[in-house]
Amino acid sequence: MLDREKIRKDFPMIQSEESKGRIYLDSAATSFKPKCVIDKVTEYYTKENANIHRGDYDLSYQVSSEYEQVRKLCAKFLNAPSEKNIVFTNGASSSLNLVAYGYGQKFLTSEDIILSTEAEHASNILPWFKVSEVTGAKIEYVPLDHEGVFDLEAYKKILREAAGKIKVVTLAQVSNVLGNIIPLKEIVRYAHENGAIVCCDGAQSVPHIKVDVQDLDVDFLCFSAHKMLGPSGVGVLYGRYELLEKMDPFMLGGGSNARFDICGNILLKDPPFKFEAGTPCVEGVLGFGEALKYLMDLGMENVEAEGKELHKYFLDEMAKLDNVTVYNPKSETSIVTFNINGIFAQDAAAYLNSQGIAVRSGNHCAKILLNVIGASETIRASLYLYNTKEEIDRTIAVIKEATLEKCIGAAI
Ligand SMILES: Cc1ncc(COP(=O)(O)O)c(C=O)c1O
Missing domain, CATH: 3.90.1150.10 (Aspartate Aminotransferase, domain 1)
Structure with missing residues (x-):
């Protein structure tokens, strides 16, 4: 209760x-933030202020370790196989753009179809418009009824008829306008049977319903901390590890590479670190950890x-x-x-x-x-x-x- x-x-x-x-x-x-989240952010600035993964001193080791503990906690929250599946971004928009850029723009061609719905938030359709512009892939939409309810039978028919051509299904588990929950597990199963991967916009679902990425078998899940009691400026991309390995990062820079040389050769780190160039929102991730604990306690x-x-x-x-x-x-x-x-x-x-x-x-x-x-x-x-x-x-x-x-x- x-x-x-x-x-x-x-x-x-x-x-x-x-x-x-x-x-x-x-x-x-x-969402509003509970005091434990606000206190953690303040604690970072008053007692723990150091960059992560960069300093050779206790404070930096301590904050780096706390930051990585949040990644573990987030994996536990989603029942992800490992913390290596969790990429920190700066919001759901960022995570969705990362999938569209790193996977869509890299792997889709003019022969392919991206399947979505007309209920998507701009952050889960505009990046795919860009994929379409760059690769020539077409975007098609699963019909919705007049209350915006997803038509599962129509979806199955589209997938069957265009099997092999639909490479990505991208859709929100809960619409930000209508609050409808789509039957994601069945959608994913059917997509996989027909050769497509599923990118799920979880911005409005993860804060409200229990989401188990292994049970759903979803390939990507994107959401924001600030809609689930956490600070602004932090997002999550959960990704199937083999896909994260193949994908390109959206940004390059410090922290994401193992080495580079004067000839321009870059050796990127393994996921999730190859996607996390630059200093992240450290205080936000630590605060997000408290938000996760708060939700898990409830x-x-x-x-x-x-x-x-x-x-x-x-x-x-x-x-x-x-x-x-x-x-x-x-x-x-x-x-x-x-x-x-x-x-x-x-x-x-x-x-x-x-x-x-x-x-x-x-x-x-x-x-x-x-x-x-x-x-x-x-x-x-x-x-x-x-x-x-x-x-x-x-x-x-x-x-x-x-x-x-x-x-x-x-x-x-
Ligand atoms: C369904 C959905 N997707 C994506 C977003 C984008 O989230 P953010 O602005 O935190 O990046 C929102 C924000 O309202 C949303 O409701």
């Missing part, structure tokens, strides 16, 4: 004087089960309102996307803001999806483990009372 009242005490952003009366429903953009099974329960409560309460359109009534996790009928999303969000409720409005970086759900702008409310039923009740009451006049008034 998650004790949400106890959890809330761990978050300075909830406990501070300034936060009184505020309801934060934008964790899909970035138990991801509990975070997932109770997150789904709270999300369902929100959807059920929304269904009782007659002034809203909900675009993801069958979604399972964390995100509720809606409009207040007859009111422009930004004006409604401004009204919610005037009542102390923080939500996001717009197209949520998934510009193609809006053709599918038939709304160019929506409001997205996203939950995390520190939100409560009381906050949802208050939000529902505010939405119920929203009028065009109040919303326009708040937006001016």
Whole structure:
């Protein structure tokens, strides 16, 4: 059982004087951080400030070892075969770009197809547009229904019909607009049977549901620390080791090479280090370690089960309102996307803001999806483990009372 009242005490952003009366429903953009994460970042700057893998003194050895412990912990969190499968980047966007560049641009040709969906965040489609531009590979999309739900049968048919041509399937396990969870294990199995690898954008799934990379058998998994209680500036690329070995790094520089000479010969280190050129976000990775411990102590099974329960409560309460359109009534996790009928999303969000409720409005970086759900702008409310039923009740009451006049008034 998650004790949400106890959890809330761990978050300075909830406990501070300034936060009184505020309801934060934008964790899909970035989550709040518990005190243990903030303390670790501060501790690094006040007691441990040294670069990693570079200094010949105790402090540097100590920080390097702590940094590598986080890599091990992250492997454990994902049930990865080894810490060698874990590359630290500076965010999900960075990880996705690394796969598109290092694998897509290197191995795809004009004969190949990249299979994706129209629900992707810009960070998991623009890098593949670039792969298409550079290699000539085509991008095709698996159909979604009007609620953005992935059509598994259509996916299988596309793979069967173009078997051998589809080399990469790239898609988000949970859409950042609709909160739908795709059947990733089956998607991966079918891709492998038909000669494709799967790159999964886990930015909205890893914080909320238990993700076991060996069970899913996924080839790449990309996500950000800042959406799962960790600091900004840190991301993870989990990769199958044989693929990481074949891939090119996105960046070259200090720390990623074993040696180089005046003729331009470079011997890169083995993965994951060949992908980590330059000084990383050391304090961020150490803070991420605390975030992982925090989530593991709560138990991801509990975070997932109770997150789904709270999300369902929100959807059920929304269904009782007659002034809203909900675009993801069958979604399972964390995100509720809606409009207040007859009111422009930004004006409604401004009204919610005037009542102390923080939500996001717009197209949520998934510009193609809006053709599918038939709304160019929506409001997205996203939950995390520190939100409560009381906050949802208050939000529902505010939405119920929203009028065009109040919303326009708040937006001016
Ligand atoms: C589904 C999805 N993918 C990728 C990203 C990019 O994450 P970041 O901005 O942390 O790189 C986001 C961010 O909102 C997202 O929701």
